[in-house]
Amino acid sequence: MSETVVVVRPATVADLEGVVACSSALFAEDAGARDLTVNVNWPTERGLAQFRDALSDPHRLVMVAADDGEIIGHLTGRLSGPTPMRPVVVATLGSIYVRPAHRGQKTGAALVEEFRAWARHHGAEYAGVTAYASNEAAVRFYERNGFAIRSVVLETAL
Template identity: 80%
Template sequence: MSENGVVVRPATVADLNGIVACSSALFAEDAGTHDLTLNLNWPAEHGLTRFSKALSDPDRLMLVADDGGRIVGHLTGTLFGPTTMRPVVVATLGSIYVRPTYRGRKVGVNLVEEFRAWARHHGAQYAGVTAYAGNEAAVRFYERNGFSMRSVVLETSL
């Protein structure tokens, strides 16, 4: 158990509804304000199927932050490589969300630490994450947790 009573652990089938709820909140809070091209209903429409498949995929990670049986956060990760172009294993942090009332209590830090440990255990030499440039709080969080800018994606409307 952590110092704040929230346990970070691998997700189980019993956690799927909580993960979908956290993913829905993430889409509404983050993508909903930073990316008008995303289907904000994706978690409700497709999340259960996608997250269910991820639980049995050895190259995917599904973590939850559990406060006495209530899922208050989640993290997803994926392993890629090696490939002939990039002959190393890279772990990508796909999504992370912590409910607002739990922020500032090291829940996100604990999720990222578990992700990094999982990535190292599976032979990853690098870890990456994508954040919206407009989400300055997320960028600061990732920088505090050891990530630094490596590339920039630029888009334009057509």
């Protein structure tokens, strides 16, 4: 019996259905459980167009993790800056998801490393990511992958 190898690579148009499915699972699992203001249907309503547009934008990234051709994870990112206030290029990791059956196998770490390489290649000096404070597993994952808490956002309902 041969063991399959997870391949991490830039997404193509053919991958977008799998990216939308992963994004939908992420919204249901994370934002849907932690933020009542998030439209958990966003991936199915608008994700396909957003991810398709990102594929042709050099300042945006869509990566996939594929196991024997099946999309089992994704990562999105974007570049911003420099600006007069922050005169550096910053890469922001927008979303990352790995299907539960494939977690604990370094797939997420491989996606993050490819994101970091893409960011460095495009001149980014810093990378950032936002996670829900209540998602302790995500915070630990990001810390294991070199991110550190640098700021805190506080919110209140009005």
